[in-house]
Amino acid sequence: MENNILHDAESAMKARDFKQAIALFEAHLSNHPDDIKPMLQLGICHLLTNSTGAFTAIYSRVAALFLDLGQIPSELKELWGKYGALAKKAGATALIAGTVMSSAATSGCGKPHSAHKYSAGVYKEPKPMTVDKMNTEQTTPGEPKEPQDSMAQPEKPPMKYSLHRYSGGAYIDRNKE
Amino acid sequence: MKPPATCRAMSCRFLSDAMYVSRSQTGELTYKRAQSDESYSYSKPFILELEITRRCNLRCIHCYAESEDTLFQNELTLDEICRLLDEAASLGMRELSLTGGEVFIRDDFLRIFDAGLARGFDVRFVTNATLLSDTIMRGLCERPVKLITISLDSISPVAHEKIRGKGSHAPATANILKLKEAGFNVSLITAFSTLNLDDFDDIFQFCLQHGFDWQIQMTSAKGRCSSRITLTPDEYYTLGEKTAALYAQKLPINIIPMDDLATFSHFAPLNRLSETWQGMCTGGLLNLFVRANGDVTPCSALAFPQCIVGNIRKDSLRDICLEERCKHNLSWLDSASRKGVCAECPFLDQCQGGCPEILLSMCEDPAENLYCYHRIEQERILKDLV
Numbered sequence: 001m002e003n004n005i006l007h008d009a010e011s012a013m014k015a016r017d018f019k020q021a022i023a024l025f026e027a028h029l030s031n032h033p034d035d036i037k038p039m040l041q042l043g044i045c046h047l048l049t050n051s052t053g054a055f056t057a058i059y060s061r062v063a064a065l066f067l068d069l070g071q072i073p074s075e076l077k078e079l080w081g082k083y084g085a086l087a088k089k090a091g092a093t094a095l096i097a098g099t100v101m102s103s104a105a106t107s108g109c110g111k112p113h114s115a116h117k118y119s120a121g122v123y124k125e126p127k128p129m130t131v132d133k134m135n136t137e138q139t140t141p142g143e144p145k146e147p148q149d150s151m152a153q154p155e156k157p158p159m160k161y162s163l164h165r166y167s168g169g170a171y172i173d174r175n176k177e
Numbered sequence: 178m179k180p181p182a183t184c185r186a187m188s189c190r191f192l193s194d195a196m197y198v199s200r201s202q203t204g205e206l207t208y209k210r211a212q213s214d215e216s217y218s219y220s221k222p223f224i225l226e227l228e229i230t231r232r233c234n235l236r237c238i239h240c241y242a243e244s245e246d247t248l249f250q251n252e253l254t255l256d257e258i259c260r261l262l263d264e265a266a267s268l269g270m271r272e273l274s275l276t277g278g279e280v281f282i283r284d285d286f287l288r289i290f291d292a293g294l295a296r297g298f299d300v301r302f303v304t305n306a307t308l309l310s311d312t313i314m315r316g317l318c319e320r321p322v323k324l325i326t327i328s329l330d331s332i333s334p335v336a337h338e339k340i341r342g343k344g345s346h347a348p349a350t351a352n353i354l355k356l357k358e359a360g361f362n363v364s365l366i367t368a369f370s371t372l373n374l375d376d377f378d379d380i381f382q383f384c385l386q387h388g389f390d391w392q393i394q395m396t397s398a399k400g401r402c403s404s405r406i407t408l409t410p411d412e413y414y415t416l417g418e419k420t421a422a423l424y425a426q427k428l429p430i431n432i433i434p435m436d437d438l439a440t441f442s443h444f445a446p447l448n449r450l451s452e453t454w455q456g457m458c459t460g461g462l463l464n465l466f467v468r469a470n471g472d473v474t475p476c477s478a479l480a481f482p483q484c485i486v487g488n489i490r491k492d493s494l495r496d497i498c499l500e501e502r503c504k505h506n507l508s509w510l511d512s513a514s515r516k517g518v519c520a521e522c523p524f525l526d527q528c529q530g531g532c533p534e535i536l537l538s539m540c541e542d543p544a545e546n547l548y549c550y551h552r553i554e555q556e557r558i559l560k561d562l563v
Contacts, residue, residue: 010563013559013563014563016518016555047443048554048558050523082561086558089443091445158449159452161211162196162197162198162453162454163196163453164463165433165435165455166224166226166435166464166476166477166478167276167326167366167477168224168302168464168477169325169366170194170431172433173195
C-alpha cells in the first residue's frame, strides 16, 4: 500500500501532475516523516510549482536530519547534491547557508559536529564549509554560469518601470532611470 | 561633399520611454509614462511604428519583411503618410518610429521625418546604417533625433555578412561610430540565431566600450527566416542566461531584453528577465505598426496575415484604435486558452503565455510556449532527477 502511494506519487511527478504528486508524497510522509527521498521529491514538486518557501523549508529539514544522522546515506548523496544545486540556483541557500558541515555532507563522519564549530572563534581549522560551498561542484543541466570576474558588477535593483519592447528601439534616460 | 566638421547632433531633451505598470484589483493593467504621468490605451497607443518602405539595399537572411533592393508596389506615398500622421496626432500619439526596409533608401526620408516633427512627434528610426550619405548626415544634424537604432549582428565581419550579405559590415560599423561621435543617441539591436550566438560576448564588449545601449532579441522563423537558423529552446535558454547575467548588473549601458526573452524562471539571475515583461503583450497598446502597404498590425513583431487589423487606405486609424481592434485580435492570448505546460504553469497569471510573436512563429501550437525558461527548467529537472 505504502509502496503504491510512492509509486503513484512518482508517476504523477513524471506526468507533471504536481498537485497530485504533492498530495501523495505528503500522504506518505505523514506516516513516514523521516523518509528523506520522498521528502526531497516533494520539495522539487514545490519548486516546480513556484512554492519556493516550501522548497526551502524541506531543504532545511533534510539538512537538519543529516546533521542528526551524522552522515548522508550513500544512496541519497547524488540526489541531495542535485537538490542542493537547485537550492543554490533558486537562491534558497542564502537563507540557510552554514547549517551543514562539508565533512558531514561529503565524507560521512561518525558523529555530528557540535554547533559551535560553525561559528567564528573557537575552531578555525578545519575551515567550515557552508552548504553553498558544498554544492559548488554539483551542477545540474541548465545551471547558469557565474558571470566572469572581469564582467562582475554590483547587482542592479529590481526595475521599477517597464518599456515598450519592439524592434524600433527604446529610449531610456540613463541619468533618471 | 563631406559633412562639415561641426556637424553635430542637436542637443535636445526627450522624455524617457519608461512606463510604470500598475495592476488593479480586478487585474486590469495600466501603463503610465514615468516622466509625464500620461497614460496609454488601445485607443491611444504610445508609439506609432511606421514601415516607410520594404525596399532595402541588403537582403538579410532573417528579414521578417523579406526586404530586398527592388521596388515594391503599393507603398505609402508621402501624402498618405502625412494623413496617417494627422490622424495619429489627433489621437494624442506623440512618438513616431520609422523603420523599413532601409529608411535611408527613400528619397523623401527627411521629409517624412519633418512631417512627424511638424505634427509634434518625437521621431526615432531604425537603420542598417550602410547608406548614411553626407546629405542624410547633415539633415540629421539639423533635426532633433530622439534615437537611432542600428542592427548589428556581429563584431565579426564574417558572421555579420553571413546574415546581412557581403560588404555590409564595414560601412555599418563605421557609421555606427560616426553617428555616436556626432553626439546622437544610438542603440544597437542584435537578433540572435545559431549564426551569431557565439558572438554575444564580443558584441557586448563593443557596446560597453562605446557606450551603446543594447537591445537583445531572438531571431524568429517568419518572413525570409528559415527555422534552420533559429535557436532551439536549449539555445534560447543559453541566450537568456547570458542576457540575464548582464541585465542583473549595474552597467554604464542599458541592456534591453525584448519580450521574447522575458519569460519566467525559478533561478537567479534568469528570473530577473521576467521583470521586463509588462504583464501581457502590449501590441496595439504601447506600439502600433503600420506597414509600407498600409496594413496595420499590433506590433512589427506581429507582421503575420492573421494579425492584420485594417489598412489605412480603407480604414481610418481612429476607427482601428477606438474599436480596439488590436485588443480583439490578440484576445486568443488569454490564460484560459493556454494548453499543456503553459496551462498548469505557476506563472500563468503574470505571463499569459509570453510573446505572441514566438507563439506564432516558433511553436507548433500557439497555445503552448516552447521558448520558456520555466518549461525548459522543468524538463531538465525532471529528466535529471526523476
